[in-house]
Amino acid sequence: MTLRPSSSSCSWRFHLFPSFHGPDVRVSFLSHLRKQFERNGIIMFNDQEIQRSQIIKPELTRAIQESRILIVVLSQSYASSSWCLNELVEILKCEETAGRIVMTIFYKVDPSDVRKQIGEFGEAFKKTCEGRTQTEIQRWTRALTHVANIEGEHSLNWVNEADMIEKIAKDVSDKLNATPSNDFDSMVGLEAHLEKLKSSLHLEKDGAMIVGISGPAGIGKTTIARALYNQLSSNFPLRYFMENVRGIYRRIDCDQHGLKLHLQEQLLSKILNHDGMKIFHSDVVYERLQNQKVLIILDDVDHLEQLxxxxxDVSWFGHGSRIIVTTEDQELLKQHGIKNTYHVNLPSNEEALGIFSSG
Structure with missing residues (x-):
């Protein structure tokens, strides 16, 4: 598989920019949300080093413009801050002019209070409006009315806040995964490979499954696996793309048992978000993942010991898990007992012509 030159590249510095009233949520709800985003590999802008004032500073405006998703956490005192209101105006401007995705969270506040600026929320808003120009007030009112009409999560509808946070993180991840990416735009034949692979994964079935992707060096196995991972990862609570297994294996200087433990330590450290994990026997993967739904890509495997x-064994992983192995050696997959395999063939004449034309 050959890459065509990309005409543009992704300009996002952050996956997500949060707008919130610090005293209401920073050390409670937002800190837990941030931790969940970190687990899910979602990069959220951190405003801790920016001193807040009456106006939005240029670095904040840039952060809004360079974030793919803008999430507004509306709380009882959100409208007590002119900073928050000006930030909201800038966010909605980016939604209108630059196509940014805006999401809402109503945290201990009724959306109708935000929409109509009534109740405690409305009282806070009125105080902020004192001494302001009619132009400012109208701009803020329009922004609050608009954002309140964006469907989002309401904390008052959830019994368990942790469950709500998991749902929000999954929704954000889904939106990021659905966003067109330039990374794979120019890969000839990619969509056909992905459709065939997703069919062979039988994602509708609950049982765990190990699938192999084989093909000669340079044919695009890693590219296919990466694109597949990007499309599927939001459906799995735990996931990890383990790159260059062959290279990791060759760099380890220890005996056979030590080699296996080192590979397992890397896998578990990443998938469980536990840096520097140490294990002392080879059943730990089974013990930790047997009841977990995981997506794991083992890329560029070349020894049975690695598998x-x-x-x-498939029993190491919980219901619904999918383990995908890429290798140049189709025989290795057979030796390990992996029957469900996908072989990446050389491009068809039509695809080859497309590759040639792009050169």
Missing amino acids: DALAR
Whole structure:
């Protein structure tokens, strides 16, 4: 598979920009939301080093413009801050002019109070409006009315806040994954490979499954696996793309048992978000993941010992899990007992012509 030159590249510095009233949510709800985003690999802008004032500083405006998703956490005192209101105006401007995705969270506040500026929320808003020009007040009123009409999560509808946070993180991840990416725009034949692979994964079935992707060096196995991972990862609570297993294996200087433990330590450290994990026996993967739904890509495997260490048996993983192995050696997959395999063939004449034309 060959890449065509990309005409543009993604300009996002952050996956997500949050707008919120600090005293209401910073050390409670927002800190837990931030931690969940970190677990899900979502990069959220951190405003801790920016001193807040009456106007939005240029670095904040840039952060809004360079974030793919803008999430507004509306709380009882949100409208007590002219900073928050000006930030909201800028966010909605980016939604209108630059196509940014805006999401809402109503945290202990009724959306209708925000929409109509009534109740405690309305009282806070009125105080902020004192001494302001009619132009400012109208701009803020329009922004609050608009954002309140964006469907979002309401904390008052949730019994368990942790469950709500998980749902929000999944929704954000889904939106990021659905966003067109330039990374794969120019890969000839990619969509056809992905459709065939997703069919062979039987995602509708609950059982765990190990699938192999084989093909000669340079044919695009890693590219296909990466694109597949990007499309599917939001459906799995735990996921990890383990790159260059062959290279990791060759760099380890220890005996066979030590090699396997090292590979397992890397896998578990990443998938469980536990840096520097140390394990002392080879059943730990089974013990930690047997009841978990995971998506794991083992990329560029070239020894049976690697598969034995990382995916010895499908029973190691919980219901719905999918383990995808890429390798140049189709025989290795057979030896490990992986029957469900996908072989990446050389491009068809039509695809080859497309590759040639793009050169």
